[in-house]
Amino acid sequence: MTKPEIEKSPDTVEQKSELLSLSSSPHIRHTESVPQIMMWVIIALLPSVIASYLFFGWHAIFLTCVGVSSAVATEWIITRLLKKPTTIGDLSAVITGILLAFNVPPTLPWWMVVIGSAFAIGVAKMTFGGLGGNFINPALAGRAMLMASYPAAMTSFSAPKLGAISGLDGVTGATPLAHFKASMADGSFQALDFQDALYNLFTGNVGGCIGETSAVALLIGALILWYKRIIGFGIPLSFIGTVFILFWLFNGTGELFTSGSLIIPTYQVLAGGLLLGAFFMATDMVTSPITPLGKVVFGIGCGVLTFLIRKFGGYPEGVSYSILLMNLVVPLIEKYTRPKIYGGVRK
C-alpha cells in the first residue's frame, strides 16, 4: 500500500486541513503492532537470560549480546546496501540474535556466534525479502550452519556453575540427553537413575546450550507469551505432547505404568532444547502454519521427528532439525488445513 496522496500534497497547512481522507474501512485499528509483539517476545526471553547468567556466568550474557548485535548489524548493513528502508526497528533481528545465542554452548568462541547470527539474518532471512519472507526459522538455520561447520565446538559443554548433578557424576561436560543416549547404547540404562536429575533439569542446573537448560525460566516466558496472546496452545502442546507420548510408549523399560516409564518421557521433555523449541522457535509466526488445525499438525510433526532423531538418529538432540524440516512443509500444511468457512463445506 502506498501512502495516501494527501500526505505528499504541496498544499499549505490550512488547505491540507480541509482535505478529507478517503481511505477504506475499517477506520479504527487495534493498537497492537509488530514491534510490540516482538518486544513482548524479548521480555518473555528475559527470564531465560537471567537463568543463563545464574548457571553459566557472564560469558553467557556476553555471547547473547554478541548474537544480538551481530544480527542487528547484519540486517542494518544489508538494508543499507540494498538502499531499502531500515527494518531493525521492528525488533525481529534482536529476537533472532537472542535465540541464536540460546542455541549454542556457553563455551562457544564469540566469533562463531557472529558468523551464526550473520548467516541467520543474512542468508535465512534477508535473501528472502526480510521479515515475513523467510521460510525457515532464521535462528535455527544459523545453529544448523554452525553445527555443520564447527561440530566439535558446538558439542563441547561445560558443567553448570552450581556443580555437577547426581546421576551424572564423573560425566562432567555431557548434556543430560547425551548421557541418556550413551547409557542406552552401552546398556547401563536404568530408568530410576534419571529421577534425581529431574529437579535439576527443571531449574536449569545442567549442562547444555545457553537458553535451553532452565525449564522454569522458559515456562515463565511461555506464560507471558500466552497471556499476551502471542502464542496459543496449538503448537507447544501438540509438540511437547507428542514427544511425551512417544517416549512414554517407547520408554525402553518395557512397562507402561511404572514410575520408571513416566520418568523417561518427563526427562525427555525437560532435557535438551524441547521447551525452548516448542515455546519459542516452533511458534515463530512467519514459519509456522497460519491455520489453527495446521498448527496442531505442525506440532505433531515436530514431535514425531524429534522423537525419531533422538531415539534412532546419530544426535542426542533432535529439536532444531525437526522444526527446520517441518518449516519446509508449512505451505503444504496450510493448503490442506484450511478452516471450514461459515456455512460451507470443508474443501
Place this chain on the structure above:
Amino acid sequence: MSIEVFPAPQKVIIPLQQHIGAPAKAVVNKGDHVVIGQLLGEAGGFVSAPVHSSVSGTVLSVGLFPHPTGKPVMAVEIENDGLDERMPFEPGKPWAEADSKELISRIQAAGIVGMGGASFPTHVKLSPPEGKKIDTVIVNGVECEPYLTADHRSILERTDAFLTGALIIKKILNAGRCFIAIEDNKQDAIKSVRSRLSDAQFKGELKIAVLQTKYPQGGEKQLINAVTGRMVPSGGLPMDSGCVVPNAGTTLAVYDAVVEGIPLYQRVLTVTGPTAAKPRNFLVRIGTPIRLLIEACEVDMKATRKIIMGGPMMGITQSDLDVPVIKSTSGILAYDKVVSGEREYPCINCGHCVHACPIHLVPSRLAKLVNKEKYDEALEWNITDCMECGSCAFVCPSKINLVHYMKLGKFHIQARRAAAAKK
C-alpha cells in the same frame, strides 16, 4: 442521547437511487409544487423502490447530484417553502385484518428499504420465492458498530410501535416465531422491550434474545447463528436457513407505513465522533445535506480527517459535505485519525486475522492472492464470502489494509463476470 427532531433544511436533494435495484423514475419536473409524502419517483421495477418528498415546496431541478456512494446520481432538488404541508396519510384497513399481499403493497408503496445500511427493498425481502419457508423473524436491534446509537434510542423511545412493526412482519411472513435481538450493552432498551412483552397484544408472539456485545454480532449470518444455531449456507441468503432479519429502523418504518400510512421520508441517525463537540441522535428529513448536521453538532473540521457515513468499522468516507442523508444513512462520524492509510510492516503470518474473521476465512492469504491478481485462487479461498466487516484489518499488527484488498478482489471478479456475460 435522546432523539431530537432536526429542523427541515432550506433545500433537500433526494436521490432517485437510495436502494439496491433499479433506480426510481422521476414523475416530477422542474417547477412542480410538491408536499411531504408526495411521490417523486416511481419504482423502476420489482426490485426497486419509490421515492417520496420529505418537505413541501418547489422542485428546483431534476439532475445529477453527489451521492454518498461516490458516483453522482439522478436526484430531485426541492426548495422548502417552510409550510410542511403533507399528503393525507390514510392508514387504510387495520393491519390485523389485512392479508399479507395487502400489507406488502403498503410497504412497497411507502418506499421502505433496509435502513441498517443494506438498503435492500423491504417488500422484496418480505416476499421470499416459492419453496422458501420462513419460520423465524429476527429483528436486528443489535447495532454492533461502535459510536452508533440510533437504533438503540428508537427502540427505547418508540417501543410499542417497534414491537407492533415486528408483529406485522411476522404476520406477513406467517413465521412461527419472532425474536427481538438486542446486545447486552443496551440494558435500558432490553428492559423497555421486556416490560412490554407481557402485554396482551405481544404476549406469546414475540421473544427477546439478549446477545453478547461482540462485533460483528449484527451481521445477519452471525445473528442467525447466535439466535437459532443455524448456519446460512455459503453463497446463500438468510431465507435459505428459514430466517428473515429486518433492521430495527426498518421495522419502525413498517409500522409507520402500515399503521399510520406514512411513507419513508425521514429517519433517525447518530451524528458523533471524537471531533464532534455535541454528538446527538437526530430525526432527519431524507435529503438533508450532511453539512448542516455536522455544523449543528459543532464538529471541529480542522481536526477532522474523515467524515464517515455509517460506523467506524464499515462506513464509507465522504468527500463532499453536500451529499444528502439517504434512507440507509445510520450515522455520520467525524473522525480525527487516518489509521488506514498505509501498511507498516510485511505480513508476519501471525494468524490474528484468521482468528478474528467471523466467516473463518484466511484474510492474509486472500490479500496476497489479490495482490498478485490471482483471482481464481481467491475465489477458491472463498473471497466472495467476505462480508467486509473489518475485523481482520482491525487486528492486523502490520496494519495491512485487508478489507481494501477484499473489496478490490471482489471488484475485479465482478468486472470479469460482467465482461464475460456481455460476450
